[in-house]
Amino acid sequence: MTDENGGPQGAHQVDDVGVGPWPGGPDAWPDDPRYDPELLAHGDRRNVVDAYRYWTVEAIVADLDTRRHPFHVAIENWSHDLNIGSVVRTANAFNAAGVHVVGRRRWNRRGAMVTDRYLHVHHHPDAAALATWAAGAGPDGTRLPIVGIDNVPGSVALETHVLPPRCVLLLGQESTGLTAGAQAVCDVVLHITQHGSTRSLNAGAAAAIAMHTWLVRHG
Known part of the structure; x- marks a missing residue:
């Protein structure tokens, strides 16, 4: 029973x-x-x-x-950012369609707590390759918009922007944020409005907020 x-x-x-x-x-x-x-x-x-x-x-x-929910999560991996594991774990919790590691193939899996086994994890050598994949990854070969998450000049507040129902959420490294190449392939770059003294959010926390914002809208 x-x-x-x-x-x-x-x-x-x-x-x-x-x-x-x-x-x-x-x-x-x-x-x-x-x-x-x-x-x-x-x-x-x-x-x-x-x-x-x-x-x-x-x-x-x-x-x-x-x-699975029809959003993907991508994160740049140039310096073995320990936050990637946290992003993967959160992507599993929200049942993302896939996780994409952009840059170095190897990443620290400890923070993922083996949740990567239950996800589809992809690798792309650079942001241009991610964009090429996204160009035909939607239903019937349509394009998936790429939404950057970073507080760079010209970015739009996440709270005021309607996330697409199908998209790729792209995050940068903890220390440097999205590279210029990554920003270039984004349809829009969004920032999470902050009210304290720190300049930026932890990358894992930013990813969790972005995913939850998508779910509140579309989940």
């Missing part, structure tokens, strides 16, 4: 993090290919919602694919 979240009734909680082995042993295991025998036998302590307990990674990705 399962509870209201799709998990087994009476599954043993382990220190409030995940669940232990499926109750009743192998004879009680569900006859469902989405379930992972290893997790059923040893427990599932991953950071996933209860509805996905004991599911394989492939089954979770397939289910998420049926309801």
